[in-house]
Amino acid sequence: MSGLYVGIMSGTSLDGIDIALTEIAHDQQARLVAARCLPFPDSLKADLLALCAPGNDEIRRSGLTSLAWARLAAEGVKQLLADHHVDTHQVIAIGSHGQTIRHHPELGFSLQIGAPALLAELTGIDVITDFRSRDIAAGGEGAPLVPAFHHWLLSHPVHTRTLVNVGGFANLTIMRPGQAVLGFDSGPGNILLDYWISRTAGQAYDNNGDWGRSGNCQPDLLAALLDDPYFQRSGPKSTGREYFNGQWLDQKLATVPATMRAQDVQATLVELTALTVARAVDLLASDSQAIYLCGGGARNGLLMERLQQFLTSVPVTTTAVLGVDPDWMEAMAFAWLAWCHKNKLPGNLPAVTGAAGLRILGACYPAQ
Numbered sequence: 001m002s003g004l005y006v007g008i009m010s011g012t013s014l015d016g017i018d019i020a021l022t023e024i025a026h027d028q029q030a031r032l033v034a035a036r037c038l039p040f041p042d043s044l045k046a047d048l049l050a051l052c053a054p055g056n057d058e059i060r061r062s063g064l065t066s067l068a069w070a071r072l073a074a075e076g077v078k079q080l081l082a083d084h085h086v087d088t089h090q091v092i093a094i095g096s097h098g099q100t101i102r103h104h105p106e107l108g109f110s111l112q113i114g115a116p117a118l119l120a121e122l123t124g125i126d127v128i129t130d131f132r133s134r135d136i137a138a139g140g141e142g143a144p145l146v147p148a149f150h151h152w153l154l155s156h157p158v159h160t161r162t163l164v165n166v167g168g169f170a171n172l173t174i175m176r177p178g179q180a181v182l183g184f185d186s187g188p189g190n191i192l193l194d195y196w197i198s199r200t201a202g203q204a205y206d207n208n209g210d211w212g213r214s215g216n217c218q219p220d221l222l223a224a225l226l227d228d229p230y231f232q233r234s235g236p237k238s239t240g241r242e243y244f245n246g247q248w249l250d251q252k253l254a255t256v257p258a259t260m261r262a263q264d265v266q267a268t269l270v271e272l273t274a275l276t277v278a279r280a281v282d283l284l285a286s287d288s289q290a291i292y293l294c295g296g297g298a299r300n301g302l303l304m305e306r307l308q309q310f311l312t313s314v315p316v317t318t319t320a321v322l323g324v325d326p327d328w329m330e331a332m333a334f335a336w337l338a339w340c341h342k343n344k345l346p347g348n349l350p351a352v353t354g355a356a357g358l359r360i361l362g363a364c365y366p367a368q
């Protein structure tokens with residue numbers, strides 16, 4: 001079923017809900033028709049954030065927050081379609097990631113909320129969701145899922161291409177002709193950057209990395225941050241807020257002298273993201289034609305610069321040069337995963353997630 005799909009991504013940064021109306025065709029074409037980002041109202045963001053850590057009355061809070069998330073997403077979808085004169089009947093399905101509130105593949109589960117039944121009811125469109133659990137049931141990490149879409153859309157017959165999605169966490173997709181795709185979370189992307197600037201300077205994120213640029217990377221702190229077993233592990237691997245979070249950073253900060261300025265910490269966190277990505281590229285993808293960034297991190301000029309500094313022989317750019325807007329890549333990937341589900345095609349890459357085999361991902365909540 002080629003045609004229009006809506007991808008909805010609500011990522012770990014908790015910056016908002018990305019909605020991408022995407023036209024998908026069988027000949028490996030995905031075209032972004034229209035898109036918008038709905039920032040979370042402060043109260044919804046606070047409720048989602050609270051659910052990412054253990055707390056009282058979680059089941060009730062999760063139920064209510066899930067409904068609030070779906071109402072916001074449904075309004076966004078309807079508005080986007082109306083703005084572009086697309087009737088809901090023209091959309092084959094919505095692929096909704098939902099909001100991850102716990103990611104524990106090592107325990108056999110990853111939980112996303114987002115009331116898919118309500119989303120189907122309010123939009124009148126089939127909703128495919130819960131994409132991670134089938135891969136986890138087959139022994140995989142359930143993440144990252146976007147490498148399969150990257151590969152479907154952007155692999156090259158001759159050149160090795162490496163994509164890096166820098167959202168809350170950073171994940172790589174290494175596509176070498178004739179070989180299995182590699183993909184994994186290298187570690188934190190923006191999650192610690194957002195936490196630190198929000199806590200010390202009251203801003204949601206560091207625009208273009210300008211504030212971090214006014215600081216200096218602190219080698220002692222960088223060494224302490226890098227001293228974590230996650231960075232030594234090879235893929236398949238995935239991570240989340242339950243591991244890398246404000247508490248993790250605070251514990252690391254407690255091990256180094258407290259004389260540095262807040263901007264110095266920010267500069268060091270940018271270095272951590274850049275260095276962990278660069279090390280993975282050095283180890284596994286040094287023959288890449290280029291490194292193509294997507295996700296909000298592609299807007300961080302300092303991060304791009306540091307990455308280029310580490311990777312002297314590989315150009316660092318964004319997926320825009322491949323014709324895909326870096327802001328919408330992930331939401332488009334979930335439109336594609338809905339397309340896969342509708343066409344009974346597998347959506348996972350076992351070499352990436354570690355699953356026992358290819359699996360059809362997601363569960364469908366029909367509109368009728």
Ligand SMILES: Nc1ncnc2c1ncn2[C@@H]1O[C@H](COP(=O)(O)OP(=O)(O)OP(=O)(O)O)[C@@H](O)[C@H]1O
Nearest residue numbers: 011012013167168169190205207208295296297299
């Ligand atoms: N202009 C900018 N300058 C610097 N950083 C930015 C800018 N715009 C966005 N960002 C960063 O990007 C983040 C959002 O990125 P994105 O939406 O790709 O992540 P996400 O929703 O967490 O997705 P993922 O599922 O990939 O983790 C913001 O929280 C912010 O840190």
Ligand SMILES: [Mg+2]
Nearest residue numbers: 011013015016
């Ligand atoms: Mg986002």
